[in-house]
Amino acid sequence: MSDRWTQDPAHRPRLRNRSRIRSRRLLFLLAAVALVALIWSFSNRVLPTTSASESRALLPGGSADRPDGSALPATGTGRYKIVVDAGHGGFDPGAEGASGDEEKDFTLNLATKVADLLRREPELFEVHMTRTDDTYIELEDRSGMANAIDADAFISIHGNTFVEDPKVSGTESYYYDSGSQALAQAIHGPLLEALGFRDRGVKKEGWKVLTTSQVPATLLEIGFLTNPAEEAKLLEPKTQDQAAQAIVNGLKQFLQTAGKPQ
Ligand SMILES: [Zn+2]
CATH class of the missing domain: 1.20.5 (Single alpha-helices involved in coiled-coils or other helix-helix interfaces)
Known part of the structure; x- marks a missing residue:
């Protein structure tokens, strides 16, 4: 076949x-x-391998056109938790300024301004203040608040004092652990720029609110309340607005480098 x-x-x-x-x-x-x-x-x-900040920048509501021009990306599933601490309060007045005003009032005014600025961006920030009135909060309870919520930053606001010499002036920013140094540095620069006070540097110091903090923490001595000229400037609402904005700008810069909460 x-x-x-x-x-x-x-x-x-x-x-x-x-x-x-x-x-x-x-x-x-x-x-x-x-x-x-x-x-x-x-x-x-x-x-x-795309960096966390890059991928987050792609999220809806991203930063490209934020009104303040900052490049901070929008949050993913979380917001930045910020604790703003107004130094002293209640029976503890802090420094007595050249004018007789007390540090605790200055710190509350400025801390409130910082918190208010942050609250303008509720999609980015969850804001906590250690005190909102003239009450004393134990130092470890202040940092404790930040620890309890695992804050992204703890910012303690103070005015400096040196009664022995009213000419002493300037801004200094403190940190304790190495993880907090970047936060102090990020805020220190904009503060100097905004206020034009003498640069007394970013320093390591064992302030109790810093040593007891388990989150990035800084203590800002904005200027010397015992220096009459510096105090007069610090008590001006306009100067406080500028200082508050500088703190927020520096904080954002730090957070941008540190990455976003998950
Ligand atoms: Zn103080």
Whole structure:
């Protein structure tokens, strides 16, 4: 019995043609599958290495056109938890300024301004104040508030004092643990720029609110209340507004580097 193809040789080329077309289609299909697989594995490899800030910047409500021009990305699932601490209060007046005003009032005014600025961006910040009136809060309870909520930053606001010499002036920012140094530094620069006081530096010091803090923490000595000129400036609402904005700007700068809460 003879094969019908062998009987009709005319069919053979057609068969070869068909099989060539089929194998070309197969090759094309394989190439397409390989390409898709390649793209898939590439994208899988690339995505996880995208930095957290980059991927968060892609989230809706991102930062590109924030009204204040800051490049801070919008939050993912969490907001930055910030604790603003107005130094002293109640029976503890803090420093007595050259004018007789007390430090506890200055710190509450400025801390309130900082908190108010942060509250303007509720999508970004969850704001807590250690006190909102003239009451004394134990030092470890202040940092304790920040620890309890695992805050992204704790900012303690103070006015400096040096009664022995009213000419002593300037801004100094403190941190204790190395993880807090960047926070102190980030805020110190904008504060100097806003107020134009003498730069007394960013310093490490074991203030109790700093040593008991388990989150990035800074204590800001905005200026010397015992220096008449500096105090007069610090008591001006306009100066306090500028100082508050500087603190917020520095804080944002720090948070941008530190990354976003999950
Ligand atoms: Zn103080």
